[in-house]
Amino acid sequence: xxxxxxxxxxxxxAGFGGLYAAKALKGAPVGLTVIDRRNFHLFQPxxxxxxxxxxxxxEIASPIRHVLSGNRQAxxxxxxxxxxxxxxxxxxxxxxxxxxDTLILATGAHDHYFGHDDWAAFAPGLKTIEDxxxxxxxxxxxxxxxxxEPDSEERRAWLTFVIVGAGPTGVELAGALGEIANDTLRHDxxxxxxxxxxxxxxxxxxxxxxxxxxDLSRIAERDLVKLGVRSRTGAVVIGLDNGGVTVRAGDRCExxxxxxxLWAAGVQASSLGRILAEHTGxxxxxxxxxxxxxxxxxxxxxxxxxxxxxxxxxxxTGQPLPGVAPVAMAQGRYVARTIRARLRGxxxxxxxxxxxxxxxTIGRNKAVAAFGRLHISGFLAWIVWLFVHLMYLVEFDNRxxxxxxxxxxxxxxxxxxxxxxxxxxx
Amino acid sequence: xxxxxxxxxxxxxAGFGGLYAAKALKGAPVGLTVIDRRNFHLFQPxxxxxxxxxxxxxEIASPIRHVLSGNRQAxxxxxxxxxxxxxxxxxxxxxxxxxxDTLILATGAHDHYFGHDDWAAFAPGLKTIEDxxxxxxxxxxxxxxxxxEPDSEERRAWLTFVIVGAGPTGVELAGALGEIANDTLRHDxxxxxxxxxxxxxxxxxxxxxxxxxxDLSRIAERDLVKLGVRSRTGAVVIGLDNGGVTVRAGDRCExxxxxxxLWAAGVQASSLGRILAEHTGxxxxxxxxxxxxxxxxxxxxxxxxxxxxxxxxxxxTGQPLPGVAPVAMAQGRYVARTIRARLRGxxxxxxxxxxxxxxxTIGRNKAVAAFGRLHISGFLAWIVWLFVHLMYLVEFDNRxxxxxxxxxxxxxxxxxxxxxxxxxxx
Numbered sequence: 001x002x003x004x005x006x007x008x009x010x011x012x013x014a015g016f017g018g019l020y021a022a023k024a025l026k027g028a029p030v031g032l033t034v035i036d037r038r039n040f041h042l043f044q045p046x047x048x049x050x051x052x053x054x055x056x057x058x059e060i061a062s063p064i065r066h067v068l069s070g071n072r073q074a075x076x077x078x079x080x081x082x083x084x085x086x087x088x089x090x091x092x093x094x095x096x097x098x099x100x101d102t103l104i105l106a107t108g109a110h111d112h113y114f115g116h117d118d119w120a121a122f123a124p125g126l127k128t129i130e131d132x133x134x135x136x137x138x139x140x141x142x143x144x145x146x147x148x149e150p151d152s153e154e155r156r157a158w159l160t161f162v163i164v165g166a167g168p169t170g171v172e173l174a175g176a177l178g179e180i181a182n183d184t185l186r187h188d189x190x191x192x193x194x195x196x197x198x199x200x201x202x203x204x205x206x207x208x209x210x211x212x213x214x215d216l217s218r219i220a221e222r223d224l225v226k227l228g229v230r231s232r233t234g235a236v237v238i239g240l241d242n243g244g245v246t247v248r249a250g251d252r253c254e255x256x257x258x259x260x261x262l263w264a265a266g267v268q269a270s271s272l273g274r275i276l277a278e279h280t281g282x283x284x285x286x287x288x289x290x291x292x293x294x295x296x297x298x299x300x301x302x303x304x305x306x307x308x309x310x311x312x313x314x315x316x317t318g319q320p321l322p323g324v325a326p327v328a329m330a331q332g333r334y335v336a337r338t339i340r341a342r343l344r345g346x347x348x349x350x351x352x353x354x355x356x357x358x359x360x361t362i363g364r365n366k367a368v369a370a371f372g373r374l375h376i377s378g379f380l381a382w383i384v385w386l387f388v389h390l391m392y393l394v395e396f397d398n399r400x401x402x403x404x405x406x407x408x409x410x411x412x413x414x415x416x417x418x419x420x421x422x423x424x425x426x
Numbered sequence: 427x428x429x430x431x432x433x434x435x436x437x438x439x440a441g442f443g444g445l446y447a448a449k450a451l452k453g454a455p456v457g458l459t460v461i462d463r464r465n466f467h468l469f470q471p472x473x474x475x476x477x478x479x480x481x482x483x484x485e486i487a488s489p490i491r492h493v494l495s496g497n498r499q500a501x502x503x504x505x506x507x508x509x510x511x512x513x514x515x516x517x518x519x520x521x522x523x524x525x526x527d528t529l530i531l532a533t534g535a536h537d538h539y540f541g542h543d544d545w546a547a548f549a550p551g552l553k554t555i556e557d558x559x560x561x562x563x564x565x566x567x568x569x570x571x572x573x574x575e576p577d578s579e580e581r582r583a584w585l586t587f588v589i590v591g592a593g594p595t596g597v598e599l600a601g602a603l604g605e606i607a608n609d610t611l612r613h614d615x616x617x618x619x620x621x622x623x624x625x626x627x628x629x630x631x632x633x634x635x636x637x638x639x640x641d642l643s644r645i646a647e648r649d650l651v652k653l654g655v656r657s658r659t660g661a662v663v664i665g666l667d668n669g670g671v672t673v674r675a676g677d678r679c680e681x682x683x684x685x686x687x688l689w690a691a692g693v694q695a696s697s698l699g700r701i702l703a704e705h706t707g708x709x710x711x712x713x714x715x716x717x718x719x720x721x722x723x724x725x726x727x728x729x730x731x732x733x734x735x736x737x738x739x740x741x742x743t744g745q746p747l748p749g750v751a752p753v754a755m756a757q758g759r760y761v762a763r764t765i766r767a768r769l770r771g772x773x774x775x776x777x778x779x780x781x782x783x784x785x786x787t788i789g790r791n792k793a794v795a796a797f798g799r800l801h802i803s804g805f806l807a808w809i810v811w812l813f814v815h816l817m818y819l820v821e822f823d824n825r826x827x828x829x830x831x832x833x834x835x836x837x838x839x840x841x842x843x844x845x846x847x848x849x850x851x852x
Contacts, residue, residue: 039566039846056482058843063566065614066840075616078570078846095574130848140465140489144504148521188491190501404830417484418492420465420504422556 006031006073007343010091010100012081012272014041014064017308017328018106022068024336029343032074033098035091039063039078042129043393045325046402048169050132052139052176053184053415057129059402081107081272086279086301102303104335105272105290109309109323112268112287119240123261126169135262137420139177142260143185144420146192153257159197160258162245164237165265166203167211168360171220173262174201175363178227183364183413200256201231202247204265208233209368211322212358216368219377223362237265267323269310280304285312289320294350295338296331305338307331316353325392326356361385364410432457432499433769436517436526438507438698440467440490443734443754444532448494450762455769458500459524461517465489465504468555469819471751472828474595476558478565478602479610479841483555485828507533507698512705512727528729530761531698531716535735535749538694538713545666549687552595561688563846565603568686569611570846572618579683585623586684588671590663591691592629593637594786597646599688600627601789604653609790609839626682627657628673630691634659635794637748638784642794645803649788663691693749695736706730711738715746720776721764722757731764733757742779751818752782787811790836 007030011018014036022034040061049055068074083092090099111125124134139161146158163174181197188194201208201224207217208224208231221231232249239246244257269288277284282298283291289312290298296311298304308328312320321327330353338348357371359381367381376384386406393402409415433456437444440462448460466487475481494500509518516525537551550560565587572584589600607623614620627634627650633643634650634657647657658675665672670684695714703710708724709717715738716724722737724730734754738746747753756779764774783797785807793807802810812832819828835841 039570039844053484056484056843057847058479058482058845061845062842063614063844065611066844069613076614077574078567079574129845141504144465148503148505185491187495188489188502414492416488417482418465418489419484419487419555421483 007339008033008099008101009104009339010035010098010102011104011106012036012091013106013108013270013308013310014038014076015044015106015108015308015328016325017108017332018104019064019067020329020332021104021106021307021336022071022074022332024333025074025339026071028073028336028340030073030102030339032071033077033100034064034068034074035077035079035081035093035098036064037078037080039065039076041067044127045389047126047129047132048172048176050129050417051126051135051173052180053136053418054176054409055402055405056417057133059405061129081275084272084275084279086276086304089303100303102305102339104305104307105276105310106306106308106328106332107270107272107310109267109269109287109289111263112266113263114266116240119263122240122242123164123245123263125263126173127267133419133421136418137422138260139180140418140420143189143192143194143197145259147189148191155192156198157244157257158259159192159194160200160244160256160260161197162200162202162256162258162261164202164245164261164263166201166205166208166231166233167264168209168358170201170203170262170264171208171224171360171362173264174199174224174229174231175227175361175366178224178229179363179413180415182228184415184418195228197228198258199227199229200258201229202235202237202245203231203233204236206233209360212360212368213370213375216370216375216377220360220362220368223366223377227363267309273306273310276304276306282306285320287312295348296335296351305335307335313351313353315350321353322358324358327353330354359385359388364413433765434459434525434527435530435765436461436524436528437530437532438462438517439532439534439696439734439736440464440502441470441532441534441734441754442751443534443758444530445490445493446755446758447530447532447733447762448497448500448758450759451500451765452497454499454762454766456499456528456765458497459503459526460490460494460500461503461505461507461519461524462490463504463506465491465502467493470553471815473552473555473558474598474602476555476843477552477561477599478606479562479844480602480835481828481831482843483559485831487555507701510698510701510705512702512730515729526729528731528765530731530733531702531736532732532734532754532758533696533698533736535693535695535713535715537689538692539689540692542666545689548666548668549590549671549689551689552599553693559845559847562844563848564686565606566844566846569615569618569620569623571685573615574617581618582624583670583683584685585618585620586626586670586682586686587623588626588628588682588684588687590628590671590687590689592627592631592634592657592659593690594635594784596627596629596688596690597634597650597786597788599690600625600650600655600657601653601787601792604650604655605789605839606841608654610841610844621654623654624684625653625655626684627655628661628663628671629657629659630662632659635786638786638794639796639801642796642801642803646786646788646794649792649803653789693735699732699736702730702732708732711746713738721774722761722777731761733761739777739779741776747779748784750784753779756780785811785814790839 043060185194309323361367469486611620787793795807
């Protein structure tokens with residue numbers, strides 16, 4: 001005689017959505033398997049600080065097993081999902097397979113080069129720890145190469161940094177680069193003056209931080225100028241190679257010689273969305289996101305939830321919710337509550353996102369924040385930014401360390417983790 | 427009319443020897459160029475803590491430029507030396523060349539597999555940041571693979587860790603592995619019990635820590651047993667592949683199935699020693715070290731100093747000084763003083779090393795230390811170990827961070843930096 005197995009929840013992807021779903025399922029009468037390709041959860045909003053040498057990879061990553069170790073009914077598998085057999089409620093993995101009663105897909109998004117996949121080699125994006133350490137190495141190596149370059153034109157190309165895309169990630173990268181050039185490296189070189197670096201922020205839309213209110217975009221642009229960053233809006237990249245970028249603005253095309261180009265322009269949802277669509281008839285949007293029901297399930301499959309950057313939830317405002325951590329966390333918690341409710345035979349109201357506002361930091365003492373109609377900027381917004389990020393890092397063990405790094409960097413204007421390492425790695 | 431150039435000192439390698447020479451030359455009437463392949467100085471004695479997930483790479487590495495930024499007459503070049511033209515007092519670099527009046531070679535040593543270079547792929551050593559993050563990934567991946575392995579024999583191989591060489595690095599790695607298996611990962615897995623990991627420390631000599639006094643070797647061996655580490659002495663590795671190691675002890679040969687083998691058995695001096703020997707007739711010892719004069723110069727070339735792990739200095743005891751950081755630091759300082767003295771027309775007495783003792787930590791609250799005839803162990807030695815390492819980290823910015831990590835890890839028995847990353851990197 002065997003006991004009936006408990007309700008089996010399989011969750012794929014331990015980003016913000018997945019992790020918060022798993023944590024909210026603690027103590028629920030389910031067996032939970034968390035599947036991820038990586039053994040750690042990454043605090044992605046601070047990834048740009050690894051890319052710019054302020055933090056070390058270990059400070060913004062926590063082992064998934066450790067975060068969930070108090071959750072005795074949860075097990076963690078390091079694996080990759082190859083296919084979904086929806087009719088058998090089964091996932092095929094790179095090694096083995098697993099059956100589910102409820103499936104939660106939270107595999108997020110990756111960088112997208114709008115049909116120019118070859119650009120990835122010249123303009124790395126910022127999605128993984130490996131991306132961040134590779135960008136860090138590129139930025140530092142560019143200054144090193146400039147220091148040794150006798151030819152003035154080549155030296156200028158080494159000292160020209162182009163960031164494509166002026167959303168929060170692009171703005172944060174550009175601001176940090178401005179500080180590196182003007183502050184951090186000020187006394188480190190003999191042949192070049194790092195402050196002469198040419199930092200260019202390209203945006204296809206009309207203004208930097210296009211998802212923010214107009215007044216905050218203006219402030220961000222002004223603050224960037226103070227850090228030596230020139231932003232150029234209405235500028236679309238039409239060519240990209242190892243010598244620089246070609247930009248079209250209106251009718252004019254311009255070639256910018258730059259050895260370092262960083263990509264923060266667009267993301268595409270994980271390919272698991274396409275696999276799911278093939279098997280369920282779910283509809284994808286242009287970015288590959290799965291268009292979900294009001295309860296975050298896939299049409300015709302109440303047992304399959306899709307959350308976070310992989311989901312397009314448009315029932316609230318007519319527009320998809322933004323691909324940010326607070327949305328993913330709220331969706332993760334909602335799915336956990338829904339599963340608990342169903343097991344009790346209850347139903348849940350549709351998902352509703354309570355807007356947490358938008359935050360972006362531009363540099364030392366400078367940030368912009370919009371909470372509904374309340375717009376703040378400058379030092380106050382920067383303090384809010386610090387507080388919010390430290391608050392969410394509470395979930396992990398690294399809060400104290402990150403705080404020490406930040407305080408130290410703030411006082412000394414230094415960046416401790418300025419390592420050029422080989423290959424992608426962390 | 428041009429001013430005569432100041433005395434040009436070129437220093438190759440910014441390890442402990444090179445960095446302390448450069449710092450001690452601050453304010454001297456010389457032009458100093460520091461050449462290194464990497465942009466950072468590595469605090470190698472703590473590298474095993476990166477390999478075992480306690481510290482992040484950035485915490486034990488400092489940008490060379492930053493450490494020397496106060497030294498206005500010093501410039502730093504990221505370059506590799508290809509050849510030495512001693513007659514022209516010139517170095518050929520991977521890009522360009524540079525002339526010197528005085529040359530200091532401090533390029534250290536790398537892992538050595540006793541003629542079995544193919545073993546490097548199966549048993550990584552621990553010399554670079556990339557080594558450390560690769561070992562960290564291997565160790566963590568082994569537990570992950572064991573968790574998912576249905577076959578009990580294979581599972582046992584995944585849970586068997588072999589460390590080759592029981593010098594301080596091998597002992598420290600083995601002790602940290604014992605703590606990972608017994609403490610850190612205790613609650614993290616569901617199918618396996620990490621405490622059942624089989625940790626084997628192999629030593630060709632008669633005892634662990636062969637360079638330490640016998641009584642401390644005994645204590646270290648006993649402490650290792652308490653951490654679940656079995657040490658086997660008089661055991662020589664005669665075969666190594668991706669399935670495990672073959673060991674000969676006396677007349678007996680034994681095959682040990684192990685998926686994770688780490689190398690801490692031997693080092694070979696940097697190949698720059700061989701290049702130097704070809705051009706100057708300097709003699710190398712069996713490990714490729716340059717046999718130096720009492721003043722650390724090469725015979726017939728008073729303008730070329732060789733220090734640290736690249737040098738064999740046997741004038742004091744008849745035996746070469748050990749390849750440890752305190753020796754390299756003392757030699758770096760001596761060379762700087764000698765250069766200053768020469769520029770004043772003075773001479774210096776021969777180099778003399780004041781023995782700083784030997785230290786090795788075995789785990790939480792456990793270490794051994796020998797200061798001349800004073801031998802200490804246990805908690806007291808561990809406190810001494812902590813103090814000495816933090817004291818030397820003062821030179822860098824990272825002391826406070828490392829302290830926070832250690833205190834935190836000590837209290838929680840956690841290891842924050844447990845990341846499996848792809849490729850070699852930091």
